[in-house]
Amino acid sequence: MVLRASNLARRYRSGADELLIFEDVNLEVRQGEMVAIIGESGSGKSTLLHLLSGLDRASAGDVYFDSGSGARPVAGMDEEALADFRNRQIGFVWQQHYLLPEFTALENVMMPLLIAGCAPAQARGQARQGLEQVGLGERLTHRAGELSGGEQQRVAMARALANRPRFLMADEPTGNLDERTGAALFDLLRRLHQQQGLTSIVVTHNALQAERCDRVLRLVEGQLHELHQSETMNETATDGSGSIQVNPYV
Numbered sequence: 001m002v003l004r005a006s007n008l009a010r011r012y013r014s015g016a017d018e019l020l021i022f023e024d025v026n027l028e029v030r031q032g033e034m035v036a037i038i039g040e041s042g043s044g045k046s047t048l049l050h051l052l053s054g055l056d057r058a059s060a061g062d063v064y065f066d067s068g069s070g071a072r073p074v075a076g077m078d079e080e081a082l083a084d085f086r087n088r089q090i091g092f093v094w095q096q097h098y099l100l101p102e103f104t105a106l107e108n109v110m111m112p113l114l115i116a117g118c119a120p121a122q123a124r125g126q127a128r129q130g131l132e133q134v135g136l137g138e139r140l141t142h143r144a145g146e147l148s149g150g151e152q153q154r155v156a157m158a159r160a161l162a163n164r165p166r167f168l169m170a171d172e173p174t175g176n177l178d179e180r181t182g183a184a185l186f187d188l189l190r191r192l193h194q195q196q197g198l199t200s201i202v203v204t205h206n207a208l209q210a211e212r213c214d215r216v217l218r219l220v221e222g223q224l225h226e227l228h229q230s231e232t233m234n235e236t237a238t239d240g241s242g243s244i245q246v247n248p249y250v
């Protein structure tokens, strides 16, 4: 098990009230798995992903990472250790690309390498390779702000993988892209996941993408349920555009 969540809970305080997002969430992810997390908007997917990637701390329970030398609880790491762990071991891709628009694609991908202490010449070489891997070898010196949305997400992917992390955490990575560009980006994500032996967690509203993951977990009313193959394509829902599509993953 490379990632384990045990009795995880997250509550937010708002004034005198307490808002419980989920509790008693248990999850085990094996090395090399690609796990989809689905659920309605507001069900707590992003909150859960933040906990599973050490960006936020649990109200109860804990997350354990095993990087080969025994399981390490997030609660036992101070902020500096956690930041270093995330920088080296976890790649993030969000719905927004969060690139620095005035910097080139190459500079954006070099950033996490430099933060990790890599020498500039080496960082440049590795960043170039990373951009070639995502099909952007011809866009190295374009400013991020000058790239298309799909290209920006590819740069974000190269940046996420720059330090050769063990984990890839993605939160609706194709949420801002049209269907075709989104499908191409998901193909790329899946390919890199396999090629680089990553362990990945992908939050998505896209049924087709969820289906292509090894496992699908659905967050509903504060509980995480594992979906089985037979439950996947038997419900209907609208996608908000007025067209009806087969989609159990709302």
Ligand SMILES: Nc1ncnc2c1ncn2[C@@H]1O[C@H](COP(=O)(O)OP(=O)(O)OP(=O)(O)O)[C@@H](O)[C@H]1O
Pocket (backbone or CB within 6 Å): 012, 013, 014, 019, 021, 039, 040, 041, 042, 043, 044, 045, 046, 047, 048
């Ligand atoms: N910092 C916060 N303080 C208070 N409440 C919060 C905070 N962050 C999230 N919430 C609440 O937690 C709930 C879950 O939010 P979250 O962003 O995890 O949902 P989600 O499943 O990712 O939704 P979406 O599909 O729209 O991205 C929401 O009701 C939200 O308002």
Ligand SMILES: [Mg+2]
Pocket (backbone or CB within 6 Å): 045, 046, 047, 171
């Ligand atoms: Mg979200």
